[in-house]
Amino acid sequence: MAADADQPAVALDPGGPLPLLGLGTWQMTGGRCQAAVRHALEVGYRHLDTATMYRNERDVGRAIRDSGVPREQVFVTTKLPPGDAGRERRTLDNSLRALGMDYLDLWLVHWPPPARLLVSTWKELLAARDQGLVRAVGVSNYSTAQLDELTAATGEAPQVNQIPWAPALYDAAVADAHRQRGVALEGYSPFKNTDLGHPVLAEIAAHHRVTPAQVVLRWHLDHQVVVIPKSATPERITANFDVFGFSLTDEELARIDGLSIS
Numbered sequence: 526m527a528a529d530a531d532q533p534a535v536a537l538d539p540g541g542p543l544p545l546l547g548l549g550t551w552q553m554t555g556g557r558c559q560a561a562v563r564h565a566l567e568v569g570y571r572h573l574d575t576a577t578m579y580r581n582e583r584d585v586g587r588a589i590r591d592s593g594v595p596r597e598q599v600f601v602t603t604k605l606p607p608g609d610a611g612r613e614r615r616t617l618d619n620s621l622r623a624l625g626m627d628y629l630d631l632w633l634v635h636w637p638p639p640a641r642l643l644v645s646t647w648k649e650l651l652a653a654r655d656q657g658l659v660r661a662v663g664v665s666n667y668s669t670a671q672l673d674e675l676t677a678a679t680g681e682a683p684q685v686n687q688i689p690w691a692p693a694l695y696d697a698a699v700a701d702a703h704r705q706r707g708v709a710l711e712g713y714s715p716f717k718n719t720d721l722g723h724p725v726l727a728e729i730a731a732h733h734r735v736t737p738a739q740v741v742l743r744w745h746l747d748h749q750v751v752v753i754p755k756s757a758t759p760e761r762i763t764a765n766f767d768v769f770g771f772s773l774t775d776e777e778l779a780r781i782d783g784l785s786i787s
């Protein structure tokens with residue numbers, strides 16, 4: 526449950542600290558995925574993001590065991606495919622078996638299921654949490670209205686909403702809506718939606734003697750937004766974690782907010 530105390534994290538209650546920086550694992554399977562996760566753990570990552578749909582839970586679990594890092598020091602997220610609404614518990618059992626774990630740190634609904642199943646699926650996640658199989662529960666790709674529908678029906682808001690987020694996607698109203706509801710905003714695809722050659726990123730990067738990619742990650746951290754960059758390249762995995770030695774000024778943050786894609 527506990528992440529490395531030195532890393533910035535969002536306090537989930539219930540649940541443990543969710544490190545603001547994690548490794549995304551989409552589009553990596555087999556030995557490539559295992560090597561990337563092992564390397565990430567070696568350089569200090571303590572947060573891994575997988576999903577049933579990524580077909581790599583087995584690789585992620587094996588890499589954690591092979592790394593020698595104790596299970597309780599790694600924050601592990603996986604996600605329920607919306608097509609598995611109605612058989613949530615079976616899917617969770619399969620995820621735990623594939624990961625080789627007896628609990629998850631965070632279980633998300635990957636995409637909203639059909640409207641008639643929205644609340645029943647959420648209730649199943651809450652039940653799994655109450656049974657101790659998962660420490661925290663949330664959703665992904667949900668609108669504010671869908672978050673509110675779950676809260677109205679159960680009295681419990683999702684603890685996390687994982688959505689696309691990047692400078693070009695920045696939306697202060699969306700960030701505020703999450704903050705007001707106590708829902709942690711977790712961003713995905715930080716690079717795919719960014720022009721890393723943008724002159725504003727280049728200028729700020731040069732000023733801090735870092736790369737534009739590191740500026741993008743630091744921008745998330747300074748906004749208290751969780752970010753989960755994916756890389757299969759050891760040098761990039763290392764560099765993406767090397768973002769704790771500098772921070773952006775309010776003026777720099779404002780220049781990056783809403784940066785155009787090209």
Ligand SMILES: NC(=O)c1ccc[n+]([C@@H]2O[C@H](COP(=O)([O-])OP(=O)(O)OC[C@H]3O[C@@H](n4cnc5c(N)ncnc54)[C@H](OP(=O)(O)O)[C@@H]3O)[C@@H](O)[C@H]2O)c1
Binds near residue numbers: 549715738755757765
């Ligand atoms: N909930 C959802 O619906 C959802 C959807 C999409 C993603 N996600 C999660 O979010 C994670 C991240 O998103 P993503 O995988 O879509 O995209 P991303 O992290 O924005 O981008 C990954 C791409 O960027 C490259 N890259 C990594 N570090 C780099 C660097 N320092 N400089 C330049 N390029 C770099 C990677 O290349 P190499 O691998 O070749 O190094 C890869 O091609 C996913 O892995 C997944 O865990 C969730």
